[in-house]
Amino acid sequence: QEGSFVPTKTAMGYRDYFKEVMTDEYQDSNLVQEFILRSISKDETGQNNRFMVGDVKQSIYKFRLARPELFMEKYKSYAKEGSDDCVRIDLKQNFRSRNEVLDTVNYVFYRIMTEALGGIGYDEDAALYPGAVYPEYMSEMPDEEQNSQSDYYRTEVILLETKNDDNQLETDEENVPDRLSSEIDEDMPDKKEAEALVIAGKIKSMVGTFKITDHSGALRAAEYKDMVILLRSNAGWDDVFKKVLESEGIPCYVTSKSGYFSALEIQEVLHFLRVIDNPRQDISLCCVLKSELFGFSEEDLARIKGETNTESDCYYASMIQYCDTCDSGEDNDLKRKVTSCLDKIDGYRKLALYTPIHELIYKIYYGEGYYYFAKALPGGEQRKANLDMLIEKAFAFEKTSFHGLFHFVRYMEQIEKYEVDYGEAGIMDENANVVRIMSIHKSKGLEFPICFLAGMAKQFNMMDMRKSMVYDLDYGIGADMINPEKRYVAPTIRKKMIVHKMKQEMLGEELRVLYVAMTRAKEKLILTGTIT
16 A cells, blocks of 8 residues: 555665666556665655656556556656656657558547546647658559559558358458458358458568568568568467468468467377377377378278277277278278288387387387478478477476376376467577567567558457456455345446446557557558458
8 A cells, every 4th residue: 555655674775776767668567566666766755766768558468467547647747848856758759650650540549549548648749740751652653643652551451341141251352362252152261261361462462562661761672571460369360370371372470379289290299199109099090090190081081980890989999800801802902001000000109118209209200201291381390390399398208207108198288288388489580581470469569561450350358347256456356246035146336336447447458459559560551350
């Protein structure tokens, strides 16, 4: 509490030691950080030696207990000029973006950001004013077809419309790849996939043709590395976008701490290790049979099961019986294939009895040619790095007190179960020529010549407000009232008050997240989404 603020002896020592206390990104400070900064500065003695820099419009860390109201308290109380005490200096110029980007940001937030919702009223003091100098674009088209500077770099909004009657997608044909055009009428792709396909088409049309400014100030053709796709949340989105972009031949990189265990190559190798440990696991066995390791088709698997009649439900037993009983002509090829598969599994099972895990994995990679197969797939370098990372994890496991394939398989299963995901192995440096896919929070502080803000139709997450019990740092706890006699549950007034406050804060946070996302663009901003 405010009245209980008493600096410790250690804090007093630091207070005498520091001449100035400077804080960057002050809008993201929480109460603990504020008390620490106050305790080591000379504010309490009337000697103001704190210097704070921030922008409350970019306070997007409420989930980390950030308190933008700390910033606003000083923003409102500090004098603009003409005072020697607690002076506020407004930095209005933006040295990052073209006028066209800033015009869009100002146009939007003049209309939707208010003090009640975003924490600050978007007025002349809060608006952005251009400070960067960019060369003008001159079209190479004939004079009568000249595109003006504002038309060339103006912000674009691309919307995919879902019809209610047949659930089909409609969009501007100019931005739709051939793949999507053919699927709209027959087999509509997932909305996320459709949006990713439209972005892929736009990227293809801009690479090598759209002009951006290089470090020397001259215009040059855009490359993949000049583009970023920003998402409100990576979960459920980044893997879809990465898959679609790679299928369209666009190199991309996802900044994520997840996705390792869901990678195709890791799933298949782990399934094979499970089969080597115990082949009587139908799911893992069938996954391995259908993989590149053995190349069985679904028809092959159905024929093996259909032509056997084992008392056991185990598919491995069906494979053994198929080899023992099948002698028909047209099934000879399949029989040889099954026999070869069983011999290979048996060989690896014997090998696993005395071979270290990392060597066993090496033999799978090179003995079966899987390493080269993975490298030949789209995103091969990333897949290669993922496979190498599995070797590293096997090395690390062997240094523990546990040994053997059984324990390694269980170890990896527990890591996956409790979502201790390593994230895909990093292979990209900052100069890699790839389209980056990242969350808006991850992009804070960064800038990109061409910025795609995707998933604009994503619904706000209000799950916390629907729980039977809610809490707030200022108002405390609010819960539902339960009447066991009349058998009903209803929210209390206190809970309704807290939920209302939570909703306002959440909407304000989402508003500031949008502001951060739109201000990442230097020269071109493109917003995409699906509507019904």
